[in-house]
Amino acid sequence: MAIRSIFYVLDTNVLIHDPAAIWNFDEHHVVLPMTVLEELDSLKSGRGSVAADSRQAIREIDRILGKAAPLDVEKGVAIERIADGEKSGHLSVLMSDASQTPEILPPHLNDNKILNAVVGLSQKHPKRKVVLVTKDINMRLKARACGIDAQDYHTDQLLDDIGQLNKGYVHFPGSFWEHQVDVETEQTHQGETFHRIPRESLKQELFPNQFLHDDADFIGRVTQIGPDHYVIKHLDRNKLLNREAWGLVPRDLYQAMALDLVLDPDVHLVNLTGSAGSGKTILALAAAIEMTLSSKIYRRIIATRSTQGLDEDIGFLPGTEAEKMEPWLGAITDNLEALHWDDENSASSIDYVLSKVPLQFKSLNYIRGRSFQHSLILIDESQNLTPHQIKTIVTRAGTGSKVICLGNLAQIDTPYLTPVSSGLTYLTERFKQFAYGGNLQLQGVPRSALAAYAEEHL
Secondary structure, X not given: OOOOOOEEEEOHHHHHHOOOHHHOOOOOXXXXXXXXXXXXXXXXXXXXXXXXXXXXXXXXXXXXXXXXXXXXXXXXXXXXXXXXXXXXXXXXXXXXXXXXXXXXXXXXXXXXXXXXXXXXXXXXXXXXXXXXXXXXXXXXXXXXXXOOEEEOOOOOOOOOOHHHOOOOEEEEOOOHHHHOOOOEEEEOOOOOEEEEEEHHHOXXXXXXXXXXXXXXXXXXXXXXXXXXXXXEEEEOHHHHHXXXXXXXXXXXXXXXXXXXXXXXXXXXXXXXXXXXXXXXXXXXXXXXXXXXXXOOOOOEEEEEEOOOOHHHHHHHOOOOHHHXXXXXXXXXXXXXXXXXXXXXXXXXXXXXXXXHOOEEEOOHHHOOOOOEOOEEEEEEOHHHOOHHHHHHHHOOEOOOOEEEEEEOOOOXXXXXXXXXXXXXXXXXXXXXXXXXXXXXXXOOXXXXXXXXXXXXXX
C-alpha cells in the first residue's frame, strides 16, 4: 500500500447519495466506520429510494469484503477494479472500540461516534492524512472544530459554479451573421434551411440541439456537429412564437424554444429548468397531450416527481398507487385545468382528456426495474434527485420513449443536495454532447405579475 495514500472516511449519507462511492477514490484507502454499517443496516428495509440505495451500498461493500478474513477487513482489503482487474486502493472497516476510541464528543449521537472514531484513526496514524467525506454541512463543521479535515463528496459534481451550466441557448449581441465567414447554406425539399458554419468562426463551443439567437431576430438550432463545422437549422421566429400545442401558445422566445424541443420526436431527452412560474410544467404537459392524443407519437404519459417525504408518506395514504400519487402531482392536474380554463365546460374537457389520454401517475419507488415502451415520461421536481436516482429513472425509458425532466435549481428540498450536486445538473452536463438530447433554461415568470415579483424579491 502506497505511503502517500489518504484515509478517506465515508459518512452514511455519501453511500446513500452514491452507493458505488467506495470505487471512486483511486489508489487511496477508503474507511467505513462500524457506525456507518449499522446505519445502513437500519435503513435497508422498505421500498423507498433510501432503502434501495442502502441495500445497493451494502452489496457493493460485500463485493470487496465478503470473502476477506476478519483481520484483513480491519487492516484493509484491496479494491479490485472490474474493468481491468487492477487492484488499486483499499477498503477497511473502522471498529468502534470504546477502550481505544477517544471521546472528543459525547457518544450519544451516531455523528459523534463517527467523529470520535476518525480522531482515533488520526492518532493511530499520525503520518497519514485522514479526511472525512460527508454530504452533511453541519457534520463538516463539527469535524473541523475537532481538528479533522472534512470534505464534500465531489465525484459526481461536474461543475464548480452553477453559472457554468449550459442554458440550452447562446445569445449573440447585434447580428449573428456579421461575424460569420465561409457559410454554406442549403435548402431542402421540405423548405427547411440549414447553414454549415466553420467552428473557427465561432468563439465558443456549441452542443447538439442548442439554440442560437441574436438581436436581429435570427434563431437557429444546432442539428449536427462535425470535426470542423456546425450545421445550424434556421428557424422562422414568427412560426416559432405562434406554434401551438394543445391550445397553448408560447408567451416568449424561451418558451417557444422549449416547445420546439419537447415537440420534436427525434429529441429523446429534454431538461427544462427555470424559476417557479416560468412555464415548465404547462409546456411539457401540453406537448405531451398533443403527442399522445393528436399525433399519437406516444402511447401514454407517465408522470412522476421527487418530493421530500414521498418515500415515507405514500405508504400511509389510502387507495391505489395512482390515487396515492395524485396529491403529490397536483402541479400536473393544476396545469391540465389551466389548459382548459377558457373552455365552455372546462370540467368536461378535462374529463375528456383523462378518458382519452393514458395519463398514469407513478411513484419513484415503483419505477425501479420497470421498462416503459413508447411512453412520454414527465419527471417533475427533478432537482431533488441525486445523480444516482436520476440515472435509475432515465434508464427506464425503453424503445420509442421520451423523457422530460422539469426542475428549479433554486428550490432544492433535499438536505444533502445543492445546485451543483443535483441530479438535474448532473444529467444536463452529462448529456450536453448527446445528439438526441437538449435542455433549456426558461427566463422570466409569465405565471403572473405577483409571482414574478415574489420570485425576484422574496
